[in-house]
Amino acid sequence: MNPFFLFFRKFRKYSRNHVMKASLLTISVIIYSVLSEFYIENNIASSGIHSLFTSLWWTMQTITTVGYGDTPVYGLAGRTNGMIIMVIGIGSLGYLMAGLTSMLIDIRLSSKLGERMAAEKKHIVLCNYNESTKKVLERIKYDGIDIVILNENEIKGDNEYTFVKGSFLRENDLIRAGIKKASSVIIFSRAEDKDQMGMDAENILSAMIIRKLNPEIRIIGEILNPDSREHASSFMDDIIIKGDVSSMLIYSSIMIPGIPEFINDLLTSDSISEENVDKGYMDRTYSEFIHIMEKENKIVLAFRKNDKIYLRKNSDEKLDVESYIFIKN
Incomplete structure (x- = not known):
């Protein structure tokens, strides 16, 4: 197997596993930080953390290194805990960002190399x-x-x-x-x-x-x-x-000069359409239906029934089809 493909598959497995691990680690650090800082700082009057939401706000500032400073931590235990959270939090978030980046690269490579599963429907x-x-x-x-x-x-x-x-x-x-x-x-x-x-x-x-x-x-x-x-x-x-x-077009051109060009123009144009036959026409004959469609500037070419297409017929038989194919005049 091509060495590049071996590397690519190992890289894909690595990126998927590490994104999951990094996500769990980051979430765990956030939960620990919110609960621990709230428990330690809540009883200190001068502290800025007196609710779980404020503790979450301080946690996100800390692990993302934003550090607005609007939520102070004064207790020795709170600051010691905060330093531990800074080290672990920044590391876990960086780990997560690296994993997500590698996943994006994996998606691009997968698409380029045809290794990705198609996500389309009705395609x-x-x-x-x-x-x-x-x-x-x-x-x-x-x-x-x-x-x-x-x-x-x-x-x-x-x-x-x-x-x-x-x-x-x-x-x-x-x-x-x-x-x-x-x-x-x-x-x-x-x-x-x-x-x-x-x-x-x-x-x-x-x-x-x-x-x-x-x-x-x-x-x-x-x-x-x-x-x-x-x-x-x-x-x-x-x-x-x-x-x-x-072969048939070549033969037809002998019998009817110009027929290949006509067929090609017909097939490549947008003039051919198909519509379901309205139930109100089911008591009509084929001849009557074709005549009615001609009044609507529709030239009926064929009929469809059970996924089979039949050429139009001008007969007095009752209409028994699902749809009709026509050219808009």
């Missing part, structure tokens, strides 16, 4: 970082969505997102990426130099692990070989076959 986890991941990030970074990237190697230049160093095939790393609290996960293929079936098998295995950790999460997976679709469909909600879409 999207991106497994593996490649060219496809970059393109997705470029698209969604303006949408205000919290993103956690789980990758085996450090990512440079993407400080806008939470980075977790680890493998998408290990449960502990997925948990650190907040997979149990995430709303969606996108599994990208991690290496181009492996065989397609091997990479697809890794993605499917990761989807199995993720599904076990969070049965409700939406899993979107990248598959390289079309033959893997059947196996992947048991664990992934949406399957993207790399190269399939581009």
Whole structure:
């Protein structure tokens, strides 16, 4: 293992343990000082300590070395006790400050090295970082969505997102990426130099692990070989076959010139939306619903039911869907 990582982990363990010890020591010194000085000085008329709060005020002045001098201590026992408190109190507070400083350094290092657990909720986890991941990030970074990237190697230049160093095939790393609290996960293929079936098998295995950790999460997976679709469909909600879409667009451009540019403009614009179908429309037919939406300048493209999307149909069947996808005219 890299010597730096060994040092970092020892440093983290050291800082966490010492912050707890320093906190307990400082609190103990404060409690002892408040009670002891009040007990010793309370019966001395000229003393400035005649209440627990005043004793606390004197204690905080003393251990922080502020020393306003507005709360005098006159008794020999009180001053002797005060000197002991000065030495122990200043030392314990310095010990605590050093521990907190090391903890802040630990947090910064943890974030930089991907050793920190993601704190987001309802976020999207991106497994593996490649060219496809970059393109997705470029698209969604303006949408205000919290993103956690789980990758085996450090990512440079993407400080806008939470980075977790680890493998998408290990449960502990997925948990650190907040997979149990995430709303969606996108599994990208991690290496181009492996065989397609091997990479697809890794993605499917990761989807199995993720599904076990969070049965409700939406899993979107990248598959390289079309033959893997059947196996992947048991664990992934949406399957993207790399190269399939581009091949279809190339074919479409032969039949309908300009269609790739049109599809690209459509997908990259903000004109496509989805809304739930109001219960008041459930007694309508598909044709009637589409006609009503057109009057509201909404061009219906498709319907969704049970997480499946179906192209629009102008029929006299009763509407039986959950939501509709449309273009705002």
